[in-house]
Amino acid sequence: xxxxxxxxxxxxxxxxxxxxxxxxxxxxxxxxxxxxxxxxxxxxxxxxxxxxxxxxxxxxxxxxxxxxxxxxxxxxxxxxxxxxxxxxxxxxxxxxxxxxxxxxxxxxxxxxxxxxxxxxxxxxxxxxxxxxxxxxxxxxxxxxxxxxxxxxxxxxxxxxxxxxxxxxxxxxxxxxxxxxxxxxxxxxxxxxxxxxxxxxxxxxx
Numbered sequence: 154x155x156x157x158x159x160x161x162x163x164x165x166x167x168x169x170x171x172x173x174x175x176x177x178x179x180x181x182x183x184x185x186x187x188x189x190x191x192x193x194x195x196x197x198x199x200x201x202x203x204x205x206x207x208x209x210x211x212x213x214x215x216x217x218x219x220x221x222x223x224x225x226x227x228x229x230x231x232x233x234x235x236x237x238x239x240x241x242x243x244x245x246x247x248x249x250x251x252x253x254x255x256x257x258x259x260x261x262x263x264x265x266x267x268x269x270x271x272x273x274x275x276x277x278x279x280x281x282x283x284x285x286x287x288x289x290x291x292x293x294x295x296x297x298x299x300x301x302x303x304x305x306x307x308x309x310x311x312x313x314x315x316x317x318x319x320x321x322x323x324x325x326x327x328x329x330x331x332x333x334x335x336x337x338x339x340x341x342x343x344x345x346x347x348x349x350x351x352x353x354x355x356x357x358x
Contacts, residue, residue: 154166154167154168154173154177154217154218154222155167155168156214156217156218158210158214159203159205161210162205162206162207162208162210163203163204163205163206163207163210164203164204164207164210164213164214164217165201165202165203166201166202166203166204166217167200167201168200168201168202169200170200171199171200171270171282171310172225173200173222174197174198174199174200174201174202174270174271175197175225175268175270175282176222176223176224176225177197177202177222178195178197178202178225178271178346178347179225179226179347180222180223181195181202181204182195182347183226190213191207191208192204192205192206192207193205193206194206196271197270197271197346198271198273199270199271199280230347230348230349231349232266232349232350232351233343233344233348233349233350233351234350234351234352234353235305235314235329235331235350235351235352235353236329236330236331236352236353236355237263237305237327237328237329237352237353237354237355238327238328238329238355238356239255239258239259239262239263239326239327239354239356240327240328240356241304241305241306241324241325241326241327241328242325243293243306243324243325243326244258244259244325244326244327246324247290247307247324247326250290251287251288258326259326259327259354260354261288262284262312262326262327262352263351263352263353263354265283265284265351265352266283266349266350266351267281267282267283267284267312267349267350267351267352268281268282268283268347268348268349268350269281269344269345269346269347269348269350270282270311270346271346272342272344272345272346274313275315275316275317275319275334276316276334276341276342277316277317277333277334277341277342277343277344278313278314278315278316278333279313279314279333279342279344279345279346279348279350280311280313281311281312281313281344281350282310282311282312283312284307284310284312286310289307289309289310290307290308290309290324291308291309292308292309292322292323292324293322293323293324295322296320296321296322297320297321297322298320299318299319299320300315300318300319300320300321300323300325301315301318301328302315302316302317302318303315303328303329303330303331304321304325304327304328305325305326305327305328305329305352306321306323306324306325306326307323307324307326308322308323308324312352314329314331314333316332316333316334317334327352329352331343
C-alpha cells in the first residue's frame with residue numbers, strides 16, 4: 154500500500170489490484186459509519202482510493218500504511234436488476250473467446266452477480282466486477298466512434314453499461330433500456346460503488 158498526500162486535506166491510497174481497492178473502500182466506509190473516520194468523500198477507482206476532507210491526513214497516512222486491510226465483507230443489500238437483450242455486435246467474438254455458444258455466453262453473464270467497484274468515465278457509468286478471470290476479454294483493437302446508450306459491454310475484468318452515446322472500445326454483448334443517469338432522480342446515478350447488480354436475460358440469439 155502506498156499512501157500519498159493529495160493537496161492539504163486529502164490522501165490518495167494506491168494498492169496492488171482491484172480486489173484490494175474494493176476491500177479498502179469497504180473498510181473505510183465501515184470506519185466512517187462507526188465514527189472512527191471523519192472524511193468528506195471516499196472515492197474508489199481501479200487500484201486507488203481517494204480520501205478528501207481529512208482533519209489530520211498525516212496521522213491517517215501513518216495508520217493506513219501500518220494497517221492490515223481485511224477482505225471485503227460479503228455482499229449485502231438489495232440487488233439492482235438490469236434487463237438485457239443479449240444482441241450485441243461483439244457477442245459472437247466474446248463467446249468464441251470463452252469457447253461457448255452465444256446462448257451459453259448470455260447464460261454465463263446473466264448468471265453472475267456483479268458489484269460496482271467504482272464509477273467514472275461518464276456520469277452513471279459503473280465498473281462492475283464479478284466475472285471469473287477466465288471470462289475476462291480485451292478491449293477492441295479499434296474503438297467505435299459511437300456506442301449507443303444502454304450498451305452492455307465487457308473489457309478486462311469489468312462489465313459496464315454506457316449511460317449515453319459516446320466513443321468506446323469495449324466489447325458490446327447486449328443492450329438494456331435501464332436509465333443509468335437521470336438528473337431529475339435522487340440519486341441521479343442508478344449505480345454507485347458497492348451496489349450489487351444482476352443482468353436479467355430478456356433475449357439472445
